[in-house]
Amino acid sequence: MKQTPGSTTPRATVATFSTVTMPAVSVANGAAPAAESSIDLPLFDISHESSELGREIVQAAAKHGFLWISGSPSSSSANDGDQGSYDLDAATVQNVFDIGSRFFKGASGAEKAACKITKNRGFVDMKVENLDPQSHARGDFKQCFNLAEPDPDTCAWRQPLPPQFSESAADAALRDFHARCRAVATRVLRLIALGLGIEDADWFVKSHEKSPYTVRMLYYPQLPAGTDYRADADIRAGAHSDYGSITLLFTRPGQPGLEILQDDGNWARVPISPPGYHDPDFPPIVVNIGDLLQFWTNGLLKSTVHRVVLVEEEQPLEQRPSASTAAALGTDRYSIAVFVQPADETVLVPVPSRAVSERAAAFQKVQIGSGGGSATAETLGQTTAGEHLLGRLRATYGIAVTG
Numbered sequence: 001m002k003q004t005p006g007s008t009t010p011r012a013t014v015a016t017f018s019t020v021t022m023p024a025v026s027v028a029n030g031a032a033p034a035a036e037s038s039i040d041l042p043l044f045d046i047s048h049e050s051s052e053l054g055r056e057i058v059q060a061a062a063k064h065g066f067l068w069i070s071g072s073p074s075s076s077s078a079n080d081g082d083q084g085s086y087d088l089d090a091a092t093v094q095n096v097f098d099i100g101s102r103f104f105k106g107a108s109g110a111e112k113a114a115c116k117i118t119k120n121r122g123f124v125d126m127k128v129e130n131l132d133p134q135s136h137a138r139g140d141f142k143q144c145f146n147l148a149e150p151d152p153d154t155c156a157w158r159q160p161l162p163p164q165f166s167e168s169a170a171d172a173a174l175r176d177f178h179a180r181c182r183a184v185a186t187r188v189l190r191l192i193a194l195g196l197g198i199e200d201a202d203w204f205v206k207s208h209e210k211s212p213y214t215v216r217m218l219y220y221p222q223l224p225a226g227t228d229y230r231a232d233a234d235i236r237a238g239a240h241s242d243y244g245s246i247t248l249l250f251t252r253p254g255q256p257g258l259e260i261l262q263d264d265g266n267w268a269r270v271p272i273s274p275p276g277y278h279d280p281d282f283p284p285i286v287v288n289i290g291d292l293l294q295f296w297t298n299g300l301l302k303s304t305v306h307r308v309v310l311v312e313e314e315q316p317l318e319q320r321p322s323a324s325t326a327a328a329l330g331t332d333r334y335s336i337a338v339f340v341q342p343a344d345e346t347v348l349v350p351v352p353s354r355a356v357s358e359r360a361a362a363f364q365k366v367q368i369g370s371g372g373g374s375a376t377a378e379t380l381g382q383t384t385a386g387e388h389l390l391g392r393l394r395a396t397y398g399i400a401v402t403g
């Protein structure tokens with residue numbers, strides 16, 4: 001569905017930062033206690049670009065590290081209003097979710113094995129990736145597929161694709177999705193640069209130009225009766241921060257589970273859409289800040305720790321399965337995370353912004369990132385984006401998949 005500027009979603013508004021209490025749900029999420037509250041993140045319409053909007057986005061990224069965006073660069077085009085195109089419309093996004101689900105549910109074991117993860121690209125099976133190895137003895141209860149952007153010079157994919165992705169309509173849709181996500185990410189990176197007062201609005205964009213982004217399709221299956229999932233020890237995606245500069249996250253109505261860690265040490269649920277959002281069938285995109293952008297800004301922007309838990313609706317007592325009729329756990333959840341990061345050779349020097357340089361001294365010993373392979377600002381300053389990413393991947397997958 002198209003969104004027209006100014007009509008459906010407010011521009012740079014809804015900057016509410018409150019935490020509200022939600023009705024009880026029972027959550028099985030590993031050792032840590034479940035989130036009891038839900039966070040109301042700010043929503044920004046990125047159809048237009050301005051320093052003011054940039055400053056508001058920077059403010060939200062500094063406070064929460066998470067925000068919602070709607071609208072897109074092309075919806076502000078000269079052909080305004082109903083004629084304006086929208087980079088990531090409901091049908092485009094749904095189509096990519098459908099392609100992913102055809103793979104996760106339809107591919108044979110052999111097809112999945114043939115595109116198994118190597119060098120951070122390809123299929124990751126249940127319990128293979130452990131995003132929080134300190135808290136969980138075995139890997140996350142999810143499957144995912146990391147699809148790197150095709151090579152812009154040769155147009156070739158950089159990895160083997162399963163048949164569900166390589167048939168021509170799916171292949172074209174996945175290329176198109178990558179291109180649209182890049183356009184949206186470019187807009188967000190420019191807005192952040194404007195908001196930080198960097199003279200060159202393309203300062204971030206330039207170091208991202210030659211870097212293939214990763215579209216990660218995720219599938220957290222409903223767990224069958226008799227599953228060995230243990231609510232006190234296992235999790236869908238362990239607590240972690242993202243490694244790159246920003247992540248665009250697409251979720252589906254009725255499939256909750258994302259939680260973020262707040263400053264007070266409590267977890268807060270991120271609802272699928274802001275309260276009263278105009279289109280309940282097509283949620284806005286979640287944007288979160290990754291470790292590299294936290295580092296680049298001397299900690300001004302926050303790479304917030306988050307996780308995905310198994311959520312179960314609270315059922316009235318009389319409808320709960322008896323001990324003798326074991327029931328399936330949770331519901332299927334699909335999401336798509338687009339990891340945006342600079343080229344491997346980018347040297348991680350702080351960005352040329354006064355707001356950032358004022359923070360330099362205090363930031364040197366601060367821990368960047370959470371989860372395996374995290375670093376301090378002091379060590380990151382002597383490294384490149386590629387070296388940092390490799391360290392994080394080694395810690396969460398083991399050396400085998402990164403080499």
Ligand SMILES: O=C(O)CCC(=O)C(=O)O
Pocket residue numbers: 216218237242249251258306307308334335336337
């Ligand atoms: O599935 C989600 O909602 C989040 C996934 C995530 O945080 C990740 O893959 O880094």
Ligand SMILES: [Fe+2]
Pocket residue numbers: 240241242306337
């Ligand atoms: Fe993440």
